[in-house]
Amino acid sequence: MGQAVFSRGWPVALLAVCAAVSLLGTGAAIAMGLALFLAGFAHGAGDEQAGTLRPFALAPAAAYVMAGLAVAALFLALPLAGLTLFLLLSLWHFARSGRGDGIGRAAFACLAVGGSALLRMDETSSVFAALLGLAPPRGWMLALAATGAAGMALSVATFVRGRFDPSLAATLVAVAQLHPVLAVGFAFAVGHAFPLQGSQIRRYGWRDVIAAQGPTASIALLGALAMAALVLSGHLPLPWAAALAFGMATPHMLSERLER
Template sequence: MGAGLVFFLLGLAHGAGDENEGAIARITPIHAGAYILTGAAVAGLFLFAPFAGLALFLTLSAWHFARSDCAFSPITRYAIAGLAVGGSALFRPETTADVFAVITGTDVPINVVRVLALLGLTGVGCALYALMRGLRGFGHAVIALASVALFHPVLAVGLVFLIAHAVPVQQRQMVNYGRRAVWQAVALPSAVAAAGAITMALLVATGQLGMSFAIALGFGMATPHMLTERLER
């Protein structure tokens, strides 16, 4: 599980810059403030209605992965989205339910896991189709499929996020804008986010921060990035 969280940490930089009008730049203080306020609102939702928070996060995740601007074919992106959100429910339903129980603080209805498993099954079908047709990015879809089939849900989703989403997006950014421009844009926000995540993990490990509050903060601060997905694409 710890390794999966590290993969999420490594992928932070892919969304740390402001991409607009054919350029990438560091987010402005106003942008950062709006991000934090939105993240705090979502964290509050996780604290007071954790099941609703989880449903929102999973829905946005599926949409975000499916629209991921990483030069993959649409079918490949649908495969990665389905596997990221529902693959573990398909291959490891009981373990996935246990993870959801930790997140929400209560047992999640089995029908929720079954619905997610159907999404995972769709992802499997799309991944196999992408492989057979040699669609752009099919190798990443195959890696996503192998990850959810072989590993614990947290590790699997962390791998899918990093290898099939964050890294390809950042590679596309570097091709479009150049390495220097990308790192100038994302370095400081990424460092701040990483420091915050590490500090939170240390506080939980030393008993100074409750797990439910840390989970709410983690999911809350991850959500605004998905909400700012460029709608014009």
């Protein structure tokens, strides 16, 4: 019983932590959001197919990196097109790999991708402007906000049908109350990465998960820390760092075979 209560209550507890961190200022909120992205990265750091989980072999790993660099190049050449592609893939990926029925998964996906644009449009636009190196068009932001509105409507439909999901409810609060970077990092963690990581641990056990995901996750963590240091020191423009980050996340969305 206690374990069941904790499993349903932990998204709210993490939301409270994020809200407390937000009180420290925008920099702390962004740092917390990025930390959640990094913490959730490991769920896709192993090669999972046909009921097995193992480290990536050299050839698939090389193909993954090349695909990531190609997406990063697209982002740098056509920033808005690259970001649009990433958000569309994220929408599909969250809706496909989430928990619950189709309506609940679609509600979470739309909220995670477009909720901040709907409820905190100016802040969200500023974040995208920093990442792109140019302000996103108003029409583009309105389309993203419409995605968030769809997420809210689908969330209400989910709750009315008696399918209350603490992760979905906490995500709804997060996109309304938290800085966009922290809100999306929170949504990614509670509605996608952490539940999938938990499923992997239950299927394969801690040791096999660490053995399969540890090498790639460690390299990714070191790379992320190096990029952060370069950005903070002024040696790497933020749009370049964003392009690399989006590029390296995209192949996972195209090739993941996580089993629900």
